[in-house]
Amino acid sequence: MFVISLGGSILVPDQIDTSFLASFRTILEEHLQDPTQRVVLVIGGGGPARRYQEAYRSLTSSPDPDAQDWIGIMATRLNAELVRQALAPLCCDPVVYDPTGDISFTGRILVAAGWKPGFSTDFDAVKLAERFGADTVVNLSNIAQVYTADPKEDPSATPLEEVSWEEFRRIVGDHWTPGKNLPFDPVATRRAAELGLRVIAADGKNLDNTRAILAGEAFFGTRIGP
Numbered sequence: 001m002f003v004i005s006l007g008g009s010i011l012v013p014d015q016i017d018t019s020f021l022a023s024f025r026t027i028l029e030e031h032l033q034d035p036t037q038r039v040v041l042v043i044g045g046g047g048p049a050r051r052y053q054e055a056y057r058s059l060t061s062s063p064d065p066d067a068q069d070w071i072g073i074m075a076t077r078l079n080a081e082l083v084r085q086a087l088a089p090l091c092c093d094p095v096v097y098d099p100t101g102d103i104s105f106t107g108r109i110l111v112a113a114g115w116k117p118g119f120s121t122d123f124d125a126v127k128l129a130e131r132f133g134a135d136t137v138v139n140l141s142n143i144a145q146v147y148t149a150d151p152k153e154d155p156s157a158t159p160l161e162e163v164s165w166e167e168f169r170r171i172v173g174d175h176w177t178p179g180k181n182l183p184f185d186p187v188a189t190r191r192a193a194e195l196g197l198r199v200i201a202a203d204g205k206n207l208d209n210t211r212a213i214l215a216g217e218a219f220f221g222t223r224i225g226p
């Protein structure tokens, strides 16, 4: 079973990318033609999460980090409900909010969203991988590879094919900031390292590449961990 963490920037960069969602659904349908496969899909908050968090920050002199996170969580839940309904009948269980709670997984795809403050949906994806015994989280976002530093801030940053958890922790740091754009969040990184999970980071818009990842074929991206 794959756990896929679908970055909000792919699904809802600003407006909802319905043509992306339609193509992504086709990829999942193809993958699930193999009756032994199931997929857990964790949905991020994207543009709306950042916009609503920014609005809140502009309205208060000392913004509360948990309040910002709750606003982001609600954006992930709205996005996830759209995905769940769009994937019916492959997905017939309610959207998962608490990855450690009671979970009904009777369909072929389980859709999950944000849980509680302190991290991003990357951590929820790690908890779900732990819960279902998956060894790989596919992290689809707006970057094709992880770089040695944020390429938007450091023009000398170079892309990585593979990176150990130890090295990756040095890149993303240890501190959580609501709404922060990172290839994989620091809290999720800590837990994934403890579990010895493998994370594949790849460009979510490249659907051929996503198909290759799910098929176990050669792909373009970064392997984090073992």
Ligand SMILES: Nc1ncnc2c1ncn2[C@@H]1O[C@H](COP(=O)(O)OP(=O)(O)O)[C@@H](O)[C@H]1O
Pocket (backbone or CB within 6 Å): 006, 007, 008, 009, 010, 044, 046, 140, 141, 142, 143, 145, 146, 147, 148, 149, 150, 151, 152, 171, 180, 181, 182, 183
């Ligand atoms: N070391 C790094 N390598 C690649 N991207 C990085 C790095 N550090 C920070 N980033 C930023 O992380 C962003 C990807 O995260 P994010 O926008 O949150 O994706 P998503 O919403 O798809 O999950 C990139 O746009 C990039 O600017």
Ligand SMILES: O=c1ccn([C@@H]2O[C@H](COP(=O)(O)OP(=O)(O)O)[C@@H](O)[C@H]2O)c(=O)[nH]1
Pocket (backbone or CB within 6 Å): 006, 007, 008, 009, 043, 044, 045, 046, 047, 049, 068, 069, 070, 071, 072, 073, 076, 113, 114, 115, 116, 117, 118, 119, 120, 121, 122, 124, 177, 178, 179, 180
């Ligand atoms: O379990 C969760 C999931 C999300 N968030 C908040 O919701 C925002 C949007 O989620 P995420 O960063 O995963 O979305 P993406 O980066 O994919 O757009 C995060 O920045 C957090 O502020 C949270 O607090 N707890």
